[in-house]
Amino acid sequence: xxxxxxxxxxxxxxxxxxxxxxxxxxxxxxxxxxxxxxxxxxxxxxxxxxxxxxxxxxxxxxxxxxxxxxxxxxxxxxxxxxxxxxxxxxxxxxxxxxxxxxxxxxxxxxxxxxxxxxxxxxxxxxxxxxxxxxxxxxxxxxxxxxxxxxxxxxxxxxxxxxxxxxxxxxxxxxxxxxxxxxxxxxxxxxxxxxxxxxxxxxxxxxxxxxxxxxxxxxxxxxxxxxxxxxxxxxxxxxxxxxxxxxxxxxxxxxxxxxxxxxxxxxxxxxxxxxxxxxxxxxxxxxxxxxxxxxxxxxxxxxxxxxxxxxxxxxxxxxxxxxxxxxxxxxxxxxxxxxxxxxxxxxxxxxxxxxxxxxxxxxxxxxxxxxxxxxxxxxxxxxxxxxxxxxxxxxxxxxxxxxxxxxxxxxxxxxxxxxxxxxxxxxxxxxxxxxxxxxxxxxxxxxxxxxxxxxxxxxxxxxxxxxxxxxxxxxxxxxx
Numbered sequence: 001x002x003x004x005x006x007x008x009x010x011x012x013x014x015x016x017x018x019x020x021x022x023x024x025x026x027x028x029x030x031x032x033x034x035x036x037x038x039x040x041x042x043x044x045x046x047x048x049x050x051x052x053x054x055x056x057x058x059x060x061x062x063x064x065x066x067x068x069x070x071x072x073x074x075x076x077x078x079x080x081x082x083x084x085x086x087x088x089x090x091x092x093x094x095x096x097x098x099x100x101x102x103x104x105x106x107x108x109x110x111x112x113x114x115x116x117x118x119x120x121x122x123x124x125x126x127x128x129x130x131x132x133x134x135x136x137x138x139x140x141x142x143x144x145x146x147x148x149x150x151x152x153x154x155x156x157x158x159x160x161x162x163x164x165x166x167x168x169x170x171x172x173x174x175x176x177x178x179x180x181x182x183x184x185x186x187x188x189x190x191x192x193x194x195x196x197x198x199x200x201x202x203x204x205x206x207x208x209x210x211x212x213x214x215x216x217x218x219x220x221x222x223x224x225x226x227x228x229x230x231x232x233x234x235x236x237x238x239x240x241x242x243x244x245x246x247x248x249x250x251x252x253x254x255x256x257x258x259x260x261x262x263x264x265x266x267x268x269x270x271x272x273x274x275x276x277x278x279x280x281x282x283x284x285x286x287x288x289x290x291x292x293x294x295x296x297x298x299x300x301x302x303x304x305x306x307x308x309x310x311x312x313x314x315x316x317x318x319x320x321x322x323x324x325x326x327x328x329x330x331x332x333x334x335x336x337x338x339x340x341x342x343x344x345x346x347x348x349x350x351x352x353x354x355x356x357x358x359x360x361x362x363x364x365x366x367x368x369x370x371x372x373x374x375x376x377x378x379x380x381x382x383x384x385x386x387x388x389x390x391x392x393x394x395x396x397x398x399x400x401x402x403x404x405x406x407x408x409x410x411x412x413x414x415x416x417x418x419x420x421x422x423x424x425x426x427x428x429x430x431x432x433x434x435x436x437x438x439x440x441x442x443x444x445x446x447x448x449x450x451x452x453x454x455x456x457x458x459x460x461x462x463x464x465x466x467x468x469x470x471x472x473x474x475x476x477x478x479x
């Protein structure tokens with residue numbers, strides 16, 4: 001018996017390298033080596049790409065969001081859960097040992113099946129005495145353990161752990177995706193908030209200039225230089241400018257509240273920090289996109305799709321292994337005694353050891369149907385991976401195109417802003433020297449404010465487009 005057990009163990013070790021089902025091979029998506037957009041450099045993306053804005057307040061908000069956001073915390077818990085499940089699956093490689101102990105108070109029936117044996121072997125005239133003795137209550141003490149160890153001959157357990165590893169990786173990419181989305185939302189919300197505050201500043205200055213223009217027009221009406229139509233026009237323009245102030249204030253409040261939600265903080269908690277004079281953030285001169293072929297290793301959705309394909313491939317091996325016999329080594333050792341004092345005696349031992357085999361013979365085709373289903377699952381995962389890569393590339397191209405177009409728009413507005421400032425400076429000098437009246441100086445100032453408004457809006461749009469680009473590129477986290 002001992003030799004048989006040894007040979008079984010040797011055989012299982014030799015067959016341990018055998019795993020049925022296809023082996024996973026990581027897909028190699030066909031991606032270009034260079035970017036089509038000239039504004040993207042092949043330089044490696046900075047891990048903390050949002051620091052390129054050089055804004056300490058923004059850096060603080062991102063750090064607090066990553067620590068406190070509820071969606072990120074849930075994703076982290078799912079990662080921890082997947083790792084625990086993986087450990088549970090890997091535990092099947094080891095023998096399953098269970099200790100057991102029992103105490104029973106028993107009594108045999110005087111009229112039960114045991115009396116048939118007594119009728120056969122009891123000496124004449126002693127049957128009743130034997131039945132009486134056997135039917136007296138007695139104690140039974142037991143203590144021992146059971147062992148069960150499944151031999152992974154066809155790689156079912158290894159494929160199970162392989163699938164669990166892939167599921168862990170998938171959950172880790174879910175976490176990265178949640179972090180990337182959160183950072184993008186915080187940066188975009190912060191830029192929009194600063195834009196709304198800047199627009200509020202410009203609108204307030206524009207309303208002040210409009211009020212000066214209305215007062216000047218009133219004096220000109222009294223002097224007979226213009227009629228009431230000019231005055232009504234200026235008042236209408238002033239009212240229209242003032243009407244934007246409540247909307248901009250409401251937008252500022254909404255953006256503050258949205259940022260507080262992302263940081264998992266109560267409403268109003270960020271008002272003191274973010275309603276001060278908005279700092280001037282800077283935009284990077286170029287986008288560092290890295291090598292295009294690295295996008296597949298950076299984007300969490302592509303990595304998640306690859307992990308799901310890996311898990312689906314391993315599931316095929318699990319299903320195929322169920323078509324083969326399953327062999328389990330079992331053993332049991334028990335000390336049994338009618339008296340507790342005798343439980344430790346070597347003579348109280350009883351044991352059993354040996355393999356058990358479960359061989360599938362007929363199940364109506366259920367197991368083979370499961371194999372076909374798992375193969376179809378893998379084909380779906382492969383198509384999903386290809387679709388994810390293609391969709392990612394379209395997102396990158398769209399984001400880069402939007403960023404490039406806004407860069408050109410921003411450059412033209414910068415030129416217009418410089419010209420408007422020059423025009424205002426000339427008008428102010430001429431007014432100070434009496435060469436033009438105050439109306440000309442006011443018109444030049446309002447033109448400058450309108451150009452500043454358009455340029456401020458373009459800066460915010462350029463910043464949000466940059467956020468979209470880095471989100472599409474995968475955020476720059478190292479693998």
